[in-house]
Amino acid sequence: MSKHKQTGIPPVFNNLVENYNHLGLPVELIDPDNEFTIHKLNDIHHELPYKSPVYRANFYAFVFVKNGEGKYTTDEMEFFTEPGTIYFTNPGHYKSFEWHQLKEVFLVTMSESFLKENVHASVFEEFPFLLAETVPPRVLKPEIYAEIEPLYLQIYKEYFSHSPYKNKIMGNLFVVILLKIKEYFWEDYNPISEGNRSSQIVKHFKRTLERHYRELNAGKARKVFRAQDYAAAQNLHPGYLNNVIKTKTGKSVTTWIIDKTITEAKSMLQHSNIPIKQVADQLGFTETAHFSNYFKKYTDVTPLVYRKQFA
Template sequence: MPVDDEINFTILSVPDIHPEIPFKSPVLRAEYFSFILTKEGSGEYNLGDNTFPFGNRSIYFTNPGHIKSYELFSSKEAQIIMLTEKFLQENVHPQIYNEFPFLLAEIVPPNEQTETEFKELEMLFDQVGFEFKNNSKYKDKIIGNMILVLLMKIKEWFWANYNPLVEGEHNSRIVKSFKRTLESEFKKILGDKQGQVNLQAQYFAERLNLHPNYLNSVLKNKTGRTLSDWISQRTLSVSKSLLVDSSLSLKEISYLLGYSEPTHFSRFFKKNTKLSPRAFRAAHKSP
Protein backbone atom coordinates (compact mmCIF):
# COMPACT_ATOMS: atom_id res chain seq x y z
CA MET A 1 0.00 0.00 0.00
CA PRO A 2 1.54 3.36 -0.99
CA VAL A 3 2.15 6.15 1.45
CA ASP A 4 -0.19 9.13 1.62
CA ASP A 5 0.25 11.29 -1.51
CA GLU A 6 -0.08 14.57 0.36
CA ILE A 7 2.44 14.18 3.17
CA ASN A 8 4.37 11.11 1.99
CA PHE A 9 3.59 9.32 5.23
CA THR A 10 1.16 6.81 6.70
CA ILE A 11 0.85 4.48 9.68
CA LEU A 12 -1.32 1.36 9.58
CA SER A 13 -2.32 -1.64 11.66
CA VAL A 14 -0.90 -4.78 10.05
CA PRO A 15 -3.88 -6.99 11.09
CA ASP A 16 -6.21 -4.43 9.45
CA ILE A 17 -4.46 -4.58 6.08
CA HIS A 18 -3.92 -8.36 6.28
CA PRO A 19 -7.05 -9.74 7.96
CA GLU A 20 -6.59 -13.22 6.47
CA ILE A 21 -3.74 -15.14 8.07
CA PRO A 22 -1.53 -16.84 7.01
CA PHE A 23 -0.61 -14.34 4.29
CA LYS A 24 2.14 -14.46 1.68
CA SER A 25 2.96 -11.31 -0.25
CA PRO A 26 4.07 -11.15 -3.88
CA VAL A 27 7.62 -10.02 -4.58
CA LEU A 28 7.57 -6.22 -4.55
CA ARG A 29 9.82 -3.20 -4.87
CA ALA A 30 8.80 -0.36 -2.58
CA GLU A 31 9.81 3.27 -3.06
CA TYR A 32 9.52 4.19 0.60
CA PHE A 33 10.90 3.32 4.02
CA SER A 34 9.00 0.85 6.19
CA PHE A 35 9.26 0.42 9.96
CA ILE A 36 7.34 -2.61 11.21
CA LEU A 37 6.72 -3.05 14.93
CA THR A 38 5.34 -6.46 15.90
CA LYS A 39 4.00 -6.80 19.42
CA GLU A 40 2.42 -10.20 18.90
CA GLY A 41 2.93 -12.10 15.67
CA SER A 42 5.38 -14.12 13.62
CA GLY A 43 6.56 -14.56 10.07
CA GLU A 44 9.46 -14.14 7.66
CA TYR A 45 10.90 -11.31 5.61
CA ASN A 46 12.65 -12.27 2.38
CA LEU A 47 15.30 -9.97 0.94
CA GLY A 48 17.21 -11.39 -2.03
CA ASP A 49 18.75 -14.66 -0.89
CA ASN A 50 18.21 -13.80 2.76
CA THR A 51 15.29 -14.95 4.89
CA PHE A 52 14.75 -13.30 8.27
CA PRO A 53 12.27 -14.83 10.74
CA PHE A 54 10.63 -12.50 13.24
CA GLY A 55 8.45 -12.89 16.31
CA ASN A 56 6.99 -11.02 19.26
CA ARG A 57 8.48 -7.68 20.39
CA SER A 58 10.42 -7.15 17.18
CA ILE A 59 11.14 -4.19 14.94
CA TYR A 60 12.27 -4.31 11.34
CA PHE A 61 12.92 -1.71 8.67
CA THR A 62 13.51 -1.67 4.93
CA ASN A 63 14.58 1.17 2.65
CA PRO A 64 13.51 2.25 -0.84
CA GLY A 65 14.62 0.01 -3.67
CA HIS A 66 14.45 -3.26 -1.80
CA ILE A 67 13.20 -6.25 -3.75
CA LYS A 68 11.39 -8.09 -1.02
CA SER A 69 8.51 -10.27 0.05
CA TYR A 70 7.14 -11.35 3.39
CA GLU A 71 5.01 -14.04 4.94
CA LEU A 72 2.81 -13.68 8.03
CA PHE A 73 2.19 -16.84 10.06
CA SER A 74 0.32 -14.94 12.77
CA SER A 75 -0.44 -11.26 13.25
CA LYS A 76 -2.41 -10.29 16.31
CA GLU A 77 -0.91 -6.88 17.02
CA ALA A 78 1.55 -5.03 14.77
CA GLN A 79 1.96 -1.58 13.22
CA ILE A 80 3.76 -0.34 10.14
CA ILE A 81 5.02 3.17 9.42
CA MET A 82 5.68 3.96 5.76
CA LEU A 83 7.34 7.22 4.77
CA THR A 84 9.33 8.62 1.89
CA GLU A 85 12.85 9.97 1.68
CA LYS A 86 11.31 13.37 1.00
CA PHE A 87 9.40 13.28 4.29
CA LEU A 88 12.56 12.34 6.20
CA GLN A 89 14.60 15.12 4.62
CA GLU A 90 11.93 17.80 5.06
CA ASN A 91 10.71 16.91 8.54
CA VAL A 92 13.42 14.90 10.32
CA HIS A 93 16.87 15.96 9.08
CA PRO A 94 17.99 17.54 5.76
CA GLN A 95 21.11 15.33 5.71
CA ILE A 96 19.25 12.23 6.83
CA TYR A 97 21.85 9.71 5.63
CA ASN A 98 24.75 11.53 7.27
CA GLU A 99 22.92 11.52 10.57
CA PHE A 100 21.54 7.98 10.23
CA PRO A 101 23.73 6.04 7.76
CA PHE A 102 22.11 2.74 8.73
CA LEU A 103 19.05 3.80 6.72
CA LEU A 104 21.04 2.92 3.61
CA ALA A 105 21.92 -0.59 4.78
CA GLU A 106 20.58 -3.42 2.67
CA ILE A 107 20.82 -6.43 4.97
CA VAL A 108 19.52 -5.81 8.46
CA PRO A 109 17.67 -8.61 10.28
CA PRO A 110 14.66 -7.95 12.53
CA ASN A 111 15.64 -7.05 16.06
CA GLU A 112 13.92 -8.42 19.15
CA GLN A 113 13.69 -5.91 22.00
CA THR A 114 13.55 -6.30 25.74
CA GLU A 115 10.14 -5.67 27.26
CA THR A 116 11.22 -2.23 28.51
CA GLU A 117 12.69 -1.20 25.16
CA PHE A 118 9.68 -2.46 23.28
CA LYS A 119 7.28 -0.47 25.45
CA GLU A 120 9.18 2.71 24.54
CA LEU A 121 8.88 1.93 20.84
CA GLU A 122 5.22 1.00 21.20
CA MET A 123 4.49 4.33 22.91
CA LEU A 124 6.25 6.13 20.06
CA PHE A 125 4.25 4.31 17.39
CA ASP A 126 1.00 4.94 19.28
CA GLN A 127 1.78 8.66 19.59
CA VAL A 128 2.68 8.88 15.90
CA GLY A 129 -0.64 7.23 15.08
CA PHE A 130 -2.49 9.70 17.29
CA GLU A 131 -0.81 12.72 15.69
CA PHE A 132 -1.36 11.31 12.20
CA LYS A 133 -5.12 11.45 12.77
CA ASN A 134 -4.99 15.06 13.96
CA ASN A 135 -5.42 18.01 11.63
CA SER A 136 -2.78 20.24 13.18
CA LYS A 137 -0.98 22.51 10.72
CA TYR A 138 2.22 21.34 12.42
CA LYS A 139 1.40 17.65 11.99
CA ASP A 140 4.31 16.86 9.68
CA LYS A 141 6.86 18.49 11.97
CA ILE A 142 5.39 16.90 15.09
CA ILE A 143 5.51 13.47 13.47
CA GLY A 144 8.98 14.24 12.12
CA ASN A 145 10.28 14.88 15.64
CA MET A 146 8.82 11.59 16.79
CA ILE A 147 10.45 9.77 13.89
CA LEU A 148 13.72 11.43 14.91
CA VAL A 149 13.36 9.87 18.37
CA LEU A 150 12.52 6.52 16.76
CA LEU A 151 15.66 6.67 14.62
CA MET A 152 17.76 7.60 17.64
CA LYS A 153 16.41 4.57 19.49
CA ILE A 154 17.13 2.29 16.55
CA LYS A 155 20.62 3.77 16.28
CA GLU A 156 21.20 3.07 19.95
CA TRP A 157 19.66 -0.41 20.24
CA PHE A 158 19.31 -1.90 16.79
CA TRP A 159 22.49 -0.79 15.10
CA ALA A 160 24.76 -2.01 17.90
CA ASN A 161 23.99 -5.59 16.80
CA TYR A 162 24.64 -4.99 13.12
CA ASN A 163 27.14 -7.38 11.52
CA PRO A 164 29.39 -5.38 9.16
CA LEU A 165 30.93 -8.55 7.72
CA VAL A 166 27.61 -9.56 6.18
CA GLU A 167 27.14 -6.12 4.68
CA GLY A 168 30.75 -6.13 3.51
CA GLU A 169 30.29 -9.34 1.56
CA HIS A 170 27.04 -8.02 0.13
CA ASN A 171 28.66 -4.73 -0.85
CA SER A 172 31.50 -6.52 -2.65
CA ARG A 173 28.92 -8.35 -4.77
CA ILE A 174 27.20 -5.03 -5.49
CA VAL A 175 30.45 -3.49 -6.75
CA LYS A 176 31.08 -6.46 -9.04
CA SER A 177 27.51 -6.37 -10.34
CA PHE A 178 27.76 -2.64 -10.99
CA LYS A 179 31.00 -3.04 -12.95
CA ARG A 180 29.45 -5.78 -15.08
CA THR A 181 26.36 -3.65 -15.69
CA LEU A 182 28.45 -0.62 -16.62
CA GLU A 183 30.49 -2.64 -19.09
CA SER A 184 27.43 -4.27 -20.61
CA GLU A 185 25.98 -0.82 -21.22
CA PHE A 186 29.06 0.34 -23.12
CA LYS A 187 29.16 -2.86 -25.17
CA LYS A 188 26.15 -1.44 -26.98
CA ILE A 189 28.40 1.07 -28.70
CA LEU A 190 31.81 -0.61 -28.61
CA GLY A 191 30.48 -3.46 -30.73
CA ASP A 192 28.28 -2.52 -33.65
CA LYS A 193 28.03 1.14 -32.57
CA GLN A 194 24.28 1.03 -33.08
CA GLY A 195 22.98 1.29 -29.53
CA GLN A 196 22.73 4.25 -27.19
CA VAL A 197 23.93 4.01 -23.62
CA ASN A 198 21.93 5.09 -20.59
CA LEU A 199 24.31 6.74 -18.14
CA GLN A 200 21.79 7.94 -15.55
CA ALA A 201 22.51 6.97 -11.94
CA GLN A 202 18.87 6.01 -11.46
CA TYR A 203 19.12 3.57 -14.37
CA PHE A 204 22.03 1.64 -12.84
CA ALA A 205 20.36 1.62 -9.42
CA GLU A 206 17.19 0.17 -10.93
CA ARG A 207 19.16 -2.45 -12.84
CA LEU A 208 20.66 -3.60 -9.54
CA ASN A 209 17.39 -3.20 -7.59
CA LEU A 210 19.00 -0.70 -5.23
CA HIS A 211 18.37 2.81 -3.98
CA PRO A 212 20.65 5.27 -5.87
CA ASN A 213 22.01 6.75 -2.64
CA TYR A 214 22.84 3.29 -1.35
CA LEU A 215 24.61 2.28 -4.58
CA ASN A 216 26.62 5.50 -4.46
CA SER A 217 27.50 4.92 -0.80
CA VAL A 218 28.67 1.35 -1.45
CA LEU A 219 30.83 2.36 -4.42
CA LYS A 220 32.39 5.25 -2.54
CA ASN A 221 33.16 3.14 0.54
CA LYS A 222 34.44 0.15 -1.41
CA THR A 223 36.30 1.83 -4.27
CA GLY A 224 36.85 5.43 -3.20
CA ARG A 225 34.94 6.60 -6.27
CA THR A 226 31.34 7.74 -6.45
CA LEU A 227 28.76 6.43 -8.89
CA SER A 228 29.14 9.61 -10.91
CA ASP A 229 32.93 9.19 -10.99
CA TRP A 230 32.65 5.63 -12.31
CA ILE A 231 30.23 6.66 -15.06
CA SER A 232 32.24 9.75 -16.03
CA GLN A 233 35.60 7.98 -16.19
CA ARG A 234 34.26 5.13 -18.29
CA THR A 235 32.45 7.59 -20.55
CA LEU A 236 35.66 9.52 -21.03
CA SER A 237 37.63 6.36 -21.83
CA VAL A 238 35.09 5.16 -24.38
CA SER A 239 34.72 8.60 -25.97
CA LYS A 240 38.50 8.80 -26.49
CA SER A 241 38.43 5.39 -28.15
CA LEU A 242 35.58 6.41 -30.46
CA LEU A 243 37.32 9.66 -31.40
CA VAL A 244 40.60 7.93 -32.25
CA ASP A 245 39.52 4.53 -33.59
CA SER A 246 36.35 5.39 -35.49
CA SER A 247 35.23 7.74 -38.21
CA LEU A 248 32.02 8.64 -36.39
CA SER A 249 31.13 12.31 -36.32
CA LEU A 250 30.97 14.21 -33.03
CA LYS A 251 27.21 14.28 -33.37
CA GLU A 252 27.08 10.49 -33.73
CA ILE A 253 29.43 9.94 -30.79
CA SER A 254 27.40 12.34 -28.65
CA TYR A 255 24.23 10.43 -29.48
CA LEU A 256 25.76 7.03 -28.71
CA LEU A 257 26.95 8.30 -25.33
CA GLY A 258 23.46 9.49 -24.46
CA TYR A 259 23.97 13.24 -24.88
CA SER A 260 21.02 15.18 -26.26
CA GLU A 261 23.31 17.82 -27.81
CA PRO A 262 26.91 17.61 -29.11
CA THR A 263 27.71 20.78 -27.18
CA HIS A 264 26.94 18.96 -23.92
CA PHE A 265 29.36 16.19 -24.82
CA SER A 266 32.03 18.71 -25.88
CA ARG A 267 31.66 20.54 -22.56
CA PHE A 268 32.04 17.28 -20.61
CA PHE A 269 35.06 16.19 -22.68
CA LYS A 270 36.90 19.52 -22.44
CA LYS A 271 36.27 19.74 -18.71
CA ASN A 272 38.04 16.41 -18.23
CA THR A 273 40.81 16.64 -20.82
CA LYS A 274 41.34 20.39 -21.35
CA LEU A 275 40.90 19.67 -25.08
CA SER A 276 37.84 19.83 -27.28
CA PRO A 277 36.84 16.51 -28.92
CA ARG A 278 37.98 17.87 -32.30
CA ALA A 279 41.36 18.90 -30.94
CA PHE A 280 41.81 15.55 -29.19
CA ARG A 281 40.95 13.67 -32.39
CA ALA A 282 43.33 15.78 -34.44
CA ALA A 283 46.17 15.23 -31.94
CA HIS A 284 45.74 11.45 -31.69
CA LYS A 285 44.30 10.34 -35.00
CA SER A 286 46.74 8.34 -37.14
CA PRO A 287 47.62 10.09 -40.42
Protein backbone atom coordinates (compact mmCIF):
# COMPACT_ATOMS: atom_id res chain seq x y z
CA MET A 1 0.00 0.00 0.00
CA SER A 2 1.41 3.42 -0.96
CA LYS A 3 2.19 6.16 1.52
CA HIS A 4 -0.61 8.29 0.09
CA LYS A 5 -3.17 5.54 0.53
CA GLN A 6 -1.97 4.90 4.09
CA THR A 7 -2.17 8.54 5.15
CA GLY A 8 -5.07 9.63 3.01
CA ILE A 9 -2.95 12.48 1.60
CA PRO A 10 -3.53 12.97 -2.15
CA PRO A 11 -0.36 12.30 -4.15
CA VAL A 12 1.54 15.13 -5.83
CA PHE A 13 2.72 14.82 -9.44
CA ASN A 14 5.27 17.07 -11.14
CA ASN A 15 4.50 15.82 -14.65
CA LEU A 16 2.02 13.73 -16.59
CA VAL A 17 4.17 10.59 -16.69
CA GLU A 18 4.22 10.48 -12.87
CA ASN A 19 0.48 11.15 -12.88
CA TYR A 20 -0.40 8.36 -15.33
CA ASN A 21 1.98 5.84 -13.79
CA HIS A 22 0.26 6.30 -10.46
CA LEU A 23 -3.18 5.96 -12.06
CA GLY A 24 -2.14 2.85 -13.97
CA LEU A 25 -2.71 4.52 -17.35
CA PRO A 26 -0.49 3.87 -20.40
CA VAL A 27 2.39 6.27 -20.99
CA GLU A 28 3.79 4.94 -24.27
CA LEU A 29 2.46 7.95 -26.20
CA ILE A 30 4.09 10.46 -23.84
CA ASP A 31 7.67 11.69 -24.14
CA PRO A 32 9.09 11.47 -20.59
CA ASP A 33 11.97 13.81 -21.46
CA ASN A 34 9.83 16.72 -22.63
CA GLU A 35 8.16 19.23 -20.31
CA PHE A 36 5.37 19.51 -22.90
CA THR A 37 2.93 16.70 -23.76
CA ILE A 38 -0.10 16.31 -26.01
CA HIS A 39 -2.21 13.23 -26.67
CA LYS A 40 -5.73 12.03 -27.39
CA LEU A 41 -7.49 10.94 -24.23
CA ASN A 42 -9.45 8.34 -26.21
CA ASP A 43 -6.09 6.62 -26.90
CA ILE A 44 -5.52 6.33 -23.15
CA HIS A 45 -8.91 5.50 -21.64
CA HIS A 46 -10.03 2.27 -23.27
CA GLU A 47 -12.63 1.46 -20.62
CA LEU A 48 -15.37 3.94 -19.72
CA PRO A 49 -16.64 5.34 -17.50
CA TYR A 50 -13.38 6.28 -15.81
CA LYS A 51 -13.02 8.14 -12.52
CA SER A 52 -9.67 9.22 -11.08
CA PRO A 53 -8.77 9.61 -7.41
CA VAL A 54 -7.94 13.06 -6.06
CA TYR A 55 -4.37 14.23 -6.69
CA ARG A 56 -2.38 17.44 -6.86
CA ALA A 57 -0.72 18.38 -10.17
CA ASN A 58 2.27 20.72 -10.36
CA PHE A 59 1.89 21.43 -14.06
CA TYR A 60 -0.44 23.25 -16.44
CA ALA A 61 -3.16 21.21 -18.17
CA PHE A 62 -5.32 22.32 -21.12
CA VAL A 63 -8.20 20.13 -22.32
CA PHE A 64 -9.90 20.47 -25.71
CA VAL A 65 -13.18 18.54 -25.86
CA LYS A 66 -14.42 18.31 -29.43
CA ASN A 67 -16.65 15.37 -28.56
CA GLY A 68 -16.83 13.95 -25.07
CA GLU A 69 -18.69 14.14 -21.77
CA GLY A 70 -17.53 14.05 -18.20
CA LYS A 71 -16.68 16.27 -15.25
CA TYR A 72 -13.71 17.40 -13.21
CA THR A 73 -13.04 18.98 -9.83
CA THR A 74 -10.59 21.71 -8.95
CA ASP A 75 -10.22 21.99 -5.18
CA GLU A 76 -13.80 22.08 -3.91
CA MET A 77 -15.42 23.09 -7.23
CA GLU A 78 -17.03 20.74 -9.75
CA PHE A 79 -17.38 21.43 -13.47
CA PHE A 80 -19.04 19.48 -16.29
CA THR A 81 -17.67 19.04 -19.79
CA GLU A 82 -19.55 18.57 -23.04
CA PRO A 83 -18.76 18.84 -26.77
CA GLY A 84 -17.07 22.17 -27.53
CA THR A 85 -15.61 22.59 -24.03
CA ILE A 86 -12.16 24.06 -23.44
CA TYR A 87 -10.69 24.38 -19.98
CA PHE A 88 -7.34 24.66 -18.26
CA THR A 89 -5.93 24.32 -14.77
CA ASN A 90 -2.69 25.67 -13.35
CA PRO A 91 -0.27 24.07 -10.88
CA GLY A 92 -1.00 23.38 -7.25
CA HIS A 93 -4.67 22.46 -7.15
CA TYR A 94 -6.34 19.34 -5.85
CA LYS A 95 -7.88 17.72 -8.90
CA SER A 96 -9.88 14.74 -10.05
CA PHE A 97 -11.67 13.89 -13.28
CA GLU A 98 -14.08 11.42 -14.79
CA TRP A 99 -15.08 10.61 -18.34
CA HIS A 100 -18.36 9.04 -19.43
CA GLN A 101 -17.83 9.42 -23.17
CA LEU A 102 -14.66 10.04 -25.19
CA LYS A 103 -14.75 10.40 -28.94
CA GLU A 104 -12.26 13.20 -29.59
CA VAL A 105 -10.57 14.91 -26.64
CA PHE A 106 -7.01 16.23 -26.48
CA LEU A 107 -4.97 16.93 -23.35
CA VAL A 108 -1.98 19.30 -23.39
CA THR A 109 0.30 19.64 -20.36
CA MET A 110 3.39 21.76 -19.78
CA SER A 111 5.64 23.14 -17.07
CA GLU A 112 6.19 26.79 -16.27
CA SER A 113 9.72 26.40 -17.64
CA PHE A 114 8.33 25.34 -21.02
CA LEU A 115 5.96 28.32 -21.02
CA LYS A 116 8.79 30.75 -20.30
CA GLU A 117 11.30 29.17 -22.69
CA ASN A 118 9.13 28.30 -25.69
CA VAL A 119 5.82 30.13 -25.48
CA HIS A 120 6.58 33.65 -24.28
CA ALA A 121 9.41 35.03 -22.14
CA SER A 122 6.89 37.32 -20.37
CA VAL A 123 4.08 34.78 -20.53
CA PHE A 124 2.33 35.87 -17.31
CA GLU A 125 2.45 39.52 -18.26
CA GLU A 126 0.96 38.78 -21.67
CA PHE A 127 -1.49 36.18 -20.35
CA PRO A 128 -2.33 37.09 -16.72
CA PHE A 129 -5.23 34.64 -16.60
CA LEU A 130 -2.64 31.83 -16.28
CA LEU A 131 -2.07 33.03 -12.70
CA ALA A 132 -5.77 33.02 -11.80
CA GLU A 133 -6.86 30.65 -9.04
CA THR A 134 -9.53 28.94 -11.13
CA VAL A 135 -10.93 29.70 -14.56
CA PRO A 136 -14.19 27.84 -15.27
CA PRO A 137 -14.55 25.92 -18.54
CA ARG A 138 -16.13 27.47 -21.59
CA VAL A 139 -18.34 25.80 -24.16
CA LEU A 140 -17.53 27.48 -27.45
CA LYS A 141 -19.75 27.88 -30.46
CA PRO A 142 -18.76 25.44 -33.23
CA GLU A 143 -17.39 28.20 -35.45
CA ILE A 144 -15.17 29.49 -32.63
CA TYR A 145 -13.97 26.01 -31.64
CA ALA A 146 -13.13 25.45 -35.31
CA GLU A 147 -10.60 28.31 -35.10
CA ILE A 148 -8.69 26.57 -32.27
CA GLU A 149 -8.88 22.93 -33.42
CA PRO A 150 -6.37 23.19 -36.31
CA LEU A 151 -3.84 24.75 -33.93
CA TYR A 152 -3.74 21.90 -31.42
CA LEU A 153 -3.89 19.34 -34.23
CA GLN A 154 -0.77 20.90 -35.75
CA ILE A 155 0.88 20.84 -32.32
CA TYR A 156 -0.03 17.14 -32.07
CA LYS A 157 1.66 16.51 -35.42
CA GLU A 158 4.80 18.40 -34.39
CA TYR A 159 4.99 16.55 -31.06
CA PHE A 160 5.79 13.32 -32.87
CA SER A 161 8.25 14.90 -35.30
CA HIS A 162 12.02 14.75 -34.99
CA SER A 163 12.56 18.41 -35.84
CA PRO A 164 15.21 20.13 -33.69
CA TYR A 165 12.84 23.10 -33.64
CA LYS A 166 9.72 21.23 -32.56
CA ASN A 167 9.50 22.80 -29.08
CA LYS A 168 9.73 26.27 -30.60
CA ILE A 169 7.14 25.39 -33.24
CA MET A 170 4.77 23.96 -30.63
CA GLY A 171 5.39 26.96 -28.38
CA ASN A 172 4.59 29.47 -31.10
CA LEU A 173 1.44 27.60 -32.08
CA PHE A 174 0.41 27.56 -28.45
CA VAL A 175 0.83 31.34 -28.28
CA VAL A 176 -1.98 31.61 -30.80
CA ILE A 177 -4.16 29.28 -28.70
CA LEU A 178 -3.48 31.44 -25.63
CA LEU A 179 -4.41 34.56 -27.60
CA LYS A 180 -7.69 32.88 -28.59
CA ILE A 181 -8.30 31.93 -24.95
CA LYS A 182 -7.56 35.49 -23.94
CA GLU A 183 -10.00 36.75 -26.56
CA TYR A 184 -12.88 34.36 -25.80
CA PHE A 185 -12.38 33.50 -22.11
CA TRP A 186 -10.96 36.53 -20.43
CA GLU A 187 -13.10 39.48 -21.46
CA ASP A 188 -15.94 38.52 -19.13
CA TYR A 189 -13.90 36.42 -16.69
CA ASN A 190 -15.63 36.00 -13.36
CA PRO A 191 -13.17 35.06 -10.58
CA ILE A 192 -15.60 32.70 -8.88
CA SER A 193 -13.03 31.24 -6.53
CA GLU A 194 -10.96 34.29 -5.76
CA GLY A 195 -13.32 35.94 -3.32
CA ASN A 196 -12.16 34.21 -0.14
CA ARG A 197 -9.20 35.46 1.88
CA SER A 198 -6.88 32.53 1.17
CA SER A 199 -7.40 32.80 -2.57
CA GLN A 200 -6.70 36.54 -2.47
CA ILE A 201 -3.46 35.88 -0.59
CA VAL A 202 -2.35 33.31 -3.19
CA LYS A 203 -3.29 35.61 -6.06
CA HIS A 204 -1.38 38.54 -4.51
CA PHE A 205 1.66 36.35 -3.82
CA LYS A 206 1.81 34.97 -7.38
CA ARG A 207 1.51 38.43 -8.91
CA THR A 208 4.11 39.92 -6.57
CA LEU A 209 6.47 37.02 -7.37
CA GLU A 210 6.05 37.51 -11.11
CA ARG A 211 6.40 41.31 -10.93
CA HIS A 212 9.53 41.10 -8.76
CA TYR A 213 11.32 38.78 -11.19
CA ARG A 214 10.41 41.07 -14.08
CA GLU A 215 12.02 43.93 -12.13
CA LEU A 216 15.11 41.82 -11.44
CA ASN A 217 15.37 40.98 -15.14
CA ALA A 218 15.02 44.63 -16.10
CA GLY A 219 17.60 45.78 -13.55
CA LYS A 220 14.98 47.66 -11.51
CA ALA A 221 15.59 45.47 -8.45
CA ARG A 222 18.87 44.12 -7.09
CA LYS A 223 17.88 41.85 -4.24
CA VAL A 224 15.84 38.64 -4.50
CA PHE A 225 12.86 38.72 -2.16
CA ARG A 226 12.81 36.20 0.66
CA ALA A 227 9.72 34.66 2.22
CA GLN A 228 9.48 37.45 4.79
CA ASP A 229 9.50 40.08 2.03
CA TYR A 230 6.46 38.48 0.37
CA ALA A 231 4.77 38.28 3.76
CA ALA A 232 5.51 41.94 4.47
CA ALA A 233 3.99 42.90 1.13
CA GLN A 234 0.63 41.66 2.47
CA ASN A 235 1.21 42.60 6.12
CA LEU A 236 1.22 38.93 7.11
CA HIS A 237 3.36 36.83 9.40
CA PRO A 238 5.78 34.74 7.26
CA GLY A 239 4.57 31.52 8.90
CA TYR A 240 0.95 32.34 8.12
CA LEU A 241 1.73 33.21 4.50
CA ASN A 242 3.65 29.98 4.10
CA ASN A 243 0.81 27.92 5.59
CA VAL A 244 -1.72 29.49 3.20
CA ILE A 245 0.51 29.07 0.13
CA LYS A 246 1.46 25.49 1.06
CA THR A 247 -2.17 24.52 1.72
CA LYS A 248 -3.53 26.10 -1.44
CA THR A 249 -0.74 25.23 -3.89
CA GLY A 250 1.14 22.30 -2.37
CA LYS A 251 4.44 24.21 -2.45
CA SER A 252 6.05 26.35 0.23
CA VAL A 253 6.96 29.99 -0.39
CA THR A 254 10.63 29.00 -0.47
CA THR A 255 9.96 26.34 -3.11
CA TRP A 256 8.06 28.87 -5.22
CA ILE A 257 11.08 31.22 -5.01
CA ILE A 258 13.53 28.46 -5.95
CA ASP A 259 11.39 27.29 -8.88
CA LYS A 260 10.96 30.85 -10.10
CA THR A 261 14.68 31.61 -9.86
CA ILE A 262 15.58 28.50 -11.85
CA THR A 263 12.88 29.16 -14.45
CA GLU A 264 14.10 32.74 -14.99
CA ALA A 265 17.72 31.58 -15.12
CA LYS A 266 16.88 28.97 -17.77
CA SER A 267 15.02 31.56 -19.82
CA MET A 268 17.91 34.03 -19.76
CA LEU A 269 20.51 31.36 -20.50
CA GLN A 270 18.54 30.09 -23.47
CA HIS A 271 17.21 33.33 -24.92
CA SER A 272 20.11 35.74 -24.48
CA ASN A 273 23.86 35.88 -24.98
CA ILE A 274 24.59 37.89 -21.84
CA PRO A 275 27.47 36.54 -19.73
CA ILE A 276 26.61 34.07 -16.98
CA LYS A 277 28.02 36.57 -14.47
CA GLN A 278 25.36 39.04 -15.62
CA VAL A 279 22.63 36.41 -15.37
CA ALA A 280 23.72 35.75 -11.80
CA ASP A 281 23.83 39.48 -11.06
CA GLN A 282 20.35 40.11 -12.47
CA LEU A 283 18.95 37.32 -10.32
CA GLY A 284 20.45 38.80 -7.17
CA PHE A 285 23.50 36.57 -6.75
CA THR A 286 26.60 38.44 -5.60
CA GLU A 287 28.94 35.64 -6.67
CA THR A 288 28.85 33.78 -10.00
CA ALA A 289 30.11 30.64 -8.28
CA HIS A 290 27.19 30.75 -5.84
CA PHE A 291 24.76 31.04 -8.75
CA SER A 292 26.42 28.14 -10.60
CA ASN A 293 26.25 25.91 -7.53
CA TYR A 294 22.63 26.91 -6.92
CA PHE A 295 21.65 26.22 -10.53
CA LYS A 296 23.41 22.86 -10.60
CA LYS A 297 21.81 21.83 -7.29
CA TYR A 298 18.33 22.11 -8.81
CA THR A 299 19.01 21.13 -12.44
CA ASP A 300 21.98 18.72 -12.20
CA VAL A 301 23.90 20.77 -14.78
CA THR A 302 25.91 23.99 -14.59
CA PRO A 303 24.63 27.17 -16.28
CA LEU A 304 27.39 26.85 -18.89
CA VAL A 305 26.44 23.28 -19.79
CA TYR A 306 22.75 24.23 -19.89
CA ARG A 307 23.48 27.11 -22.28
CA LYS A 308 25.59 24.88 -24.54
CA GLN A 309 22.67 22.44 -24.84
CA PHE A 310 20.73 25.20 -26.62
CA ALA A 311 23.60 26.72 -28.57
